[in-house]
Amino acid sequence: MTKNLPRAPSLHKTSVPAGIVSALGLTQVIGYGxxxxxxxxxxxxxxxxxDLTLAEVFGVFSASLFIGGLSATYIGRQMDRIGAATIMTIGSALxxxxxxxxxxxxxIAIFAVAVILIEISSGMVQYQAAFAALVESDPLSASRSITYLTLIGGFASTIFWPISAALSVYLSWREIYLVFAGLNMFLCMPLHYWIMRVGKTASNADLAIRTRETIVGAIPPHARRRGMILVSFAFALLGFTLAAILAHMVPMLGSIGLGAAAVVIGSLFGPAQVLSRLINMVxxxxxxxxxxxxxxxxLIVxxxxxxxxxxxxxPGAVAFAICLGxxxxxxxxxxxxxxxxxxxxxxxGAITGKMAAARLAVGAGAPFVFAAAMENIxxxxxLLANACLGVISIAAFVAVAASSRQPATPTG
Structure with a gap:
């Protein structure tokens, strides 16, 4: 039976793995970008x-998000089994x-298969896996490390929207994807491999200590199933709302008459993400x-x-991008x-895998549905329908907040 016992504070308990967070931050920027x-x-x-319509291309993208979402549960279980950093190393190569x-x-058939495989690999290298790697590295500092990681990762859209737009002037989309393949193979994969090696070394060095370090959840065991359903539902709806906008953000802003300013306004999304994480950290x-x-x-709604x-x-478009970010x-x-x-x-890993599967499966249709909605209604x-879904997610998160008891505590 596990008991909560007072323990003397240690540097290991309170320190944030800065090298791991920095490396993961860079790979998240590249992975999302x-x-x-x-x-x-x-x-x-x-x-x-x-020779496809834009809606058909986003239809392929939506299908890939759905299939990628279905794979998240399996990926999460494998992260618990062989380690999140190992999964990220394999994912970078894939x-x-x-x-x-x-x-x-x-x-078109091979293009569709490739896009589906891209989204499966995304689940192996993006936040779901990175968060699990931080929890594996040190559960007691993981929450703080996640904040630092997302602070860095928030620059992904700011960097890669303009980069993609600039490269598209000189290169075809095929050539750009080859450049991006090189970034994943020759930069992300070595960093993930290094994190994997560091994790194995640390695990061997203080296995006895780490096996006692866990975080106890705030929801009692008898309410976990209901809590999982409610949280997954809330994140899924909010994910749909956000994915629908992000997939079309720059073209959408251009279509309403903002012209070249659309890219600049869209680029505010990234700094706003970083700002929110910095404010939260302080x-x-x-x-x-x-x-x-x-x-x-x-804020999203x-x-x-x-x-x-x-x-x-x-000014309204600027406020929109900042609030969304x-x-x-x-x-x-x-x-x-x-x-x-x-x-x-x-x-x-398994818990977040199940939640990611629900979020990604529901959000998968967002790019296609939103594109079809813009064209037809x-x-x-x-936008109004999108906001309504966001309001429902607010209500679900409020219910989650009401159902949780005291904050999570370390055990040993």
Whole structure:
């Protein structure tokens, strides 16, 4: 029977693994930038090259997100079994190979298969896996490490939206994907391998200590199933709301009359993500993960409503991008810290894998559904429907906050 016992503080207990966080931060910027954010910029070129409509290209993207989401549960179990950093190392190689396959694809069928494999590899290298790697590295500092990691990762869209747009002037989408494949193979994979080796060395050095270090969840055992369903539902709806906007953000802003300013406004999303994480790191210590999740959902919905109300008014579009970025930044922290807070560190990979599967499976249709909605019922109605889904997620997170008891505590 595990008892809570007072223990003397130690540097190991309170320190943040800075080297691991920094390395993961760089790989998250590249992983999200090359495997996710670049798609909306390169999609028009893909459509022209493959003789598809833009909606059909996003239909392939949505299908890939759905299948990638289904794989998240299996990936999460494997992270618990062989280690998150090992999965990330394999995932980087797979990401590089599938980007190259997509770049080569001579037919629509091979293109579709490649995009699906890209999204499966994404689940092996992006936040779900990175958070699990931090929990494995040190459960007691993991929540703080997640905040630092997302602080760095928030630059992904800021860096890769402009990079993708600039490269598309000189290179085809196929050539750009080959460049991105090189980044994953020759930069991300060695860093993930290094993290894997560091983790194995540390585990061998103090295995006896680490096996006693766990986090006890705030939800009692008898309520875990209900809590899992409610949290997964809330993140899934909010994920749909956010994915629908992000997949079309720059083209959407351009379509309402903002022209070249659309890229600049879209680029504010990344700094706003970073700003929200920095504010949370400095001033948000008294906010619990459930409260952070509620705040994230409120900010995202507020951003959508601002764009709906202001249209092509430049200050309104700027406020939209900033609110969306603030909400997305906090949401990323909540995705890592809320499961740890509610359910503890034991089986963290499997828990987050199940939640990611629900979030990604529901959000998979967002790019296609939102594109179809814009084409058939107009942007205003599409944004309004999106905001309504976000409001439901707010209510679900409030229910989660009400159902959790005292904050998670370490055991030993």
């Amino acid at each position: 090359t495997l996710y954010y670049s798609f909306s910029i390169l999609a028009p070129g893909m459509a022209t090259d493959l 990401a590089a190979l599938t980007l190259a396959l997509c770049a080569w694809s001579p037919s 001033f948000g210590k008294n906010l619990s993960p459930p409260e952070l999740a509620v705040l994230a959902a409120v 507020l951003g959508v409503l601002i764009l709906l109300a202001t249209g092509n008014w430049l 603030l909400g997305s930044g906090i949401n990323s922290i909540a995705q890592g810290s809320l499961p740890l807070y509610l359910f503890g560190s034991d089986g963290y 107009g942007l205003d109605f599409a």
